[in-house]
Amino acid sequence: MDATPHWDPHQYLRHATHRTRPFHDLLARVPRLPAADRPARIADLGCGPGNVTALLADRWSDALITGFDxxxxxxxxxxxxxxxxxxxxxxDFRFADAAHWVPDETYDLIVSNAALQWVPRHADSFAAWVDALVPGGTFAFQVPGNFTSPSHALLGELCDSPQWRDRLDGHGRRFVHILTPVDYLERLSALGCAVDAWETTYVQLLEGEDPVLDWVKGTALRPVLTALRDDPEATEEFLAEYRDLLRKAYPSGPYGTPFPFRRIFVVARRESA
Known part of the structure; x- marks a missing residue:
């Protein structure tokens, strides 16, 4: 069984508009960067296909930006x-695992978009990341907060069911590594940061046939699809069972399928002195 999810950038980008909106909202709360007489240095941790990394250049047009994944x-x-x-x-883009990334240079901004939920104990790395910020620099991230919602709860229950337990035990819950907004605020405040933490539930209207299934194929389903990728018959059987559960949990309406999605946001600015 492969422990590392295999990603499909094209599947992920099928819902790029919805996936990008929280990043815009995150960047809107990032304060002025300390760089004045030089280009800002920015890191995007867990950059994925780079579509949101490119948005950083729209705001900081002369910045030196590196995406890590x-x-x-x-x-x-x-x-x-x-x-x-x-x-x-x-x-530019480089290989790095957020679970072990230790910055080897200083940054004006370290940002992460919907990536840290895959990293166990990611908050233990906050001290090293904050230390890598120049005085007045910012660490900003957002993570999904919907792991108790039907889309994810049903996935976990199906993976743990007698039929699938031997092959998929834990695969439906392995990405649940987030803390509460209060926990994030307290941890980063203790590191000398001024912290803005909040949460938002987006009610996304998804279109097409079985759109919630199509959505999770780009994210939460990746460990399952990776584990079953050498068995097409089992893959189709699992997807059919999961699809039927999602259809009941998220019935389509006359204008599409409403899909509530909670997100947690944190913007932490290191003290200037």
Whole structure:
């Protein structure tokens, strides 16, 4: 059984508009960066296919921006965006696992978009990441907070059922590594940061046939699809069972399928002195 999820950038990007909206909301709360007489240095931890990394260059046009990810598939897609930016900055992408990443240089901004939920004990790395910020620099991230919602609860229950337990035990819950907004605020405040933490539930209207299944195929289902990828028959059987559960939990309406999605946001600014 493969323990590392295999990612499909094209499946992930099928819902790019909905997936990108929380990143826009996160960036809107990032304060002015301390860089004044030089280009800002920015890291995007868990950059995925690089589509949101490129948005950083829209706001900080001359910044030197590096996206880090541990997926070869995602980095291959992100690499198509690498190079000089219209504002004179630069985008580049490198391999790094957020579970073990220790910055080897200082940054004005370290940002992470919907990635840390995959990293056990990620808050234990906050001290090293904050230490890598220049005075007045910012660490900002957002993570999904919907792991008790039907989409994820049903996935976990199905993986733990007698039929699938031997092959998929734990695969439906392995990404639940988030803390509460209060926990994040307390941990980063203790590291000398001014912290803004909040949560938002987006009611996304998904379109198409079985759109919730299509959504989770890009994220939460990746460990399951990876574990079953050498058995197409089992894959189809599992997806059919899960699809039927999702249809009951998220009935389609006349305008599409409403899909509530809670997100947790944190913006932590290191003290200037």
């Amino acid at each position: 541990n997926s070869a598939e995602m980095l291959a897609e992100a690499g198509t965006r690498a190079g000089r930016t219209p504002g004179g900055g630069r985008l």
